[in-house]
Amino acid sequence: DTAVSQTPKYLVTQMGNDKSIKCEQNLGHDTMYWYKQDSKKFLKIMFSYNNKELIINETVPNRFSPKSPDKAHLNLHINSLELGDSAVYFCASSQGLTGVATNEKLFFGSGTQLSVL
Amino acid sequence: AQSVTQLGSHVSVSEGALVLLRCNYSSSVPPYLFWYVQYPNQGLQLLLKYTSAATLVKGINGFEAEFKKSETSFHLTKPSAHMSDAAEYFCAVSTNAGGTSYGKLTFGQGTILTVHP
Numbered sequence: 001d002t003a004v005s006q007t008p009k010y011l012v013t014q015m016g017n018d019k020s021i022k023c024e025q026n027l028g029h030d031t032m033y034w035y036k037q038d039s040k041k042f043l044k045i046m047f048s049y050n051n052k053e054l055i056i057n058e059t060v061p062n063r064f065s066p067k068s069p070d071k072a073h074l075n076l077h078i079n080s081l082e083l084g085d086s087a088v089y090f091c092a093s094s095q096g097l098t099g100v101a102t103n104e105k106l107f108f109g110s111g112t113q114l115s116v117l
Numbered sequence: 118a119q120s121v122t123q124l125g126s127h128v129s130v131s132e133g134a135l136v137l138l139r140c141n142y143s144s145s146v147p148p149y150l151f152w153y154v155q156y157p158n159q160g161l162q163l164l165l166k167y168t169s170a171a172t173l174v175k176g177i178n179g180f181e182a183e184f185k186k187s188e189t190s191f192h193l194t195k196p197s198a199h200m201s202d203a204a205e206y207f208c209a210v211s212t213n214a215g216g217t218s219y220g221k222l223t224f225g226q227g228t229i230l231t232v233h234p
Contacts, residue, residue, distance in 0.1 A: 004160060042224060042225075042226055043209075043222075043224035044223075044224075045222065090160065090161070092160075105151075105163045106161070106163065106222070108153075108160030108161040108162070109160045110160045111160065
């Protein structure tokens, strides 16, 4: 079974549309993340949820809204898509809260390639 | 603020040769450093992690990295390349700043490793 799964793998859509990317983890982790990989390959964190509570909200347009119905799911909804939203979006999860001296590590999904035409 | 620079977007080696992937970081506080690997059509996987313990860190698949504070570097090495090592490698930095730093890994741009027979 895939630990962190994202759907769809590829998403091609027109400007102005609204789309969602779904993410599910079956690891029993408490924390989930959305990262955006831009055309220059930089991975940047967008959001993080811990036990369904938003804990990281980087400077992203309000058109991006994460939704966590339960701690195993973190979906990303994007309104009024723009050309600049084209990128690969990665979902990730960790048992606890990474970034400190713990043994936690991030488990990544395989990415969703979004192309806005 | 923190940042990561990976020198060389593409590295090509022969099978059996030394692998050296360069990573330099910038951080205002003691960093935690990571190497992730991404195989085709898969998510990122953690190779190894430095969290202020031993400066020489051993990871999976024979990879290791050495933290050198004086050089602000965390280069990834493997004595003998194998065909299965062909992938894209990402260096990342995080800080123990507490608060909302959790999960805020800052990634480099990635280095594609090609291994020739």
